[in-house]
Amino acid sequence: MERWSSFYKQIQKNKMAMIGGYIILFYIIVAIFAPLIAPYDPLEMNLLNKLQPPSLENWMGTDDKGRDVLSRLIYGSQLSLTVGVVSVAIGAFVGIILGLVSGYYGKMVDTVIMRFIDVLLAFPGILLALAIISALGPDLINVMIAVGVFSIPTFARIVRGSTLSTKKMEYVDAIRALGATDFKIMFVHILPNIMSPIIVQGTLRLATAILTAAGLSFLGMGAQPPSPEWGAMLSSGRNFLWNAPHLATFPGLAIAIIVMGLNMFGDGLRDALDPRMKR
Template sequence: MNGQLAEQKQSFSKQPASSQPGKWKAFYYKFRKNKLAMAGGVVIVFYLLVALLAPLIAPHDPYLVDLVNKLKPPSAEHLLGTDDKGRDVLSRLIYGTRLSLAVGFVAVLIGAFFGIILGLLAGYYGKWVDTVIMRVVDVLLAFPGILLALAIVSALGPSLVNVMIAVGVFSIPMFARIVRGSTLTVKKLEYIDAIRSLGAGDARIIFVHILPNIMSPIIVQATLRIATAILSAAGLSFLGLGAQPPMAEWGAMLSNGRDFMFTVPTLALFPGIAISTLVIGFNVFGDGLRDALDPRMKQ
């Protein structure tokens, strides 16, 4: 009898999750048919490689001041020209890729970590736990994200680290609501009742059997949220609340370039193109992930 129970428990612990090879093959087949999403993936990979190889591919020191050659147009020596302090714009764009991606990933990690924990607790335990958590989430959702980030950065002080925290905080409610809804669905399935009857504790049920089976919407939301985080961080830096001089950050470069819109428009043009292409890349890639991971979407 004990051997039979152990065998049943082992079979339940191997409950199929979204990482099954067959499901991943089906996901890849559907995803690669979305040419726009594939293009978004190429853009993301390109920027990731630029960020990783920045010291090798940057033609100049991004922080080297050369007032003699300030505000130079694009040339063979400076492919995208120089800014008002003579710094190479291309090199600053390349190093700015690191900062923008770091802000996006760190902010989303902060939002996802706390959002997932809150969503799992609210969805699994319900009752007063659900009520308290979701009312706090509703309060956060009552504020527009950028205004909430502005308030947080104003309280903590202008810096790139505080921007990551601020953007991460206003990302928490989205993850919490998505995880709560998915948890409410999964916890009603029969295999969860069977696992509980075999003596599994709440922590094991939540993190071993529920969380792996709700990863699809979390991954999609995280991908889309990175684009929002990058755009929000650039906006805060543009307002002077994010990256501080002389940091090579795209939003700060865009803010600096607006003073020379009529004399050297490329100073604002190139950072704007970099922000736009990266944000669009993450958005279309996230849309492709959503369509490929959603079983209701038929190709």
């Protein structure tokens, strides 16, 4: 409890991190209670009411199919947060295992794993994701897989570096002398002690994942119509920038605000969890 109390006090000192935390909390609440908050069905069309500007009836206007933009943004938060969390979880799960094995065993095992990571790093993230989706097909599940794959190298390198330094500590030698297996040493004793940089990177990577998923949907490689995904909404809204700018403005703001909030909170986490950053 004392550790969490100290952590919370460190976060409280960082105003930007607190703002970022409140933004994330707001989006989570909206996503969880979307069916209760959304004023209309996000898929319900009304062609007689299409391309209406923001009004008291439709706070953010309607799209080219007469669907309420606010309702679609609210339901879109579920999709975007789910894609971000699942893809980061995939990248973290595989990356942590590869990083632990590479850092712990070293030598040839480390060389093979790191060359594989170098191959993944050789491709820009969005291009690697595009290549994977081109092979698997445009679909939201495939977007999660693609974004998760290009997140693997980041987690693997961080975990490998932390493992290399942690495995040299005396308590690891003592546990090994007592007969603990390599699996137990890696996952029970080393992993819990290197979670801080993983948590920080996971938060920052979540922003990248949401932004990348939206970009893929914008290019038509992610969520398909009529799904109320923010990137897909932004893509369809670009065709009406002159006569209905609200179609692109509100989805763009939704993406920008959550990415900004995650980055601010991630920076605050880094300051609170990394002793070298504490003043």
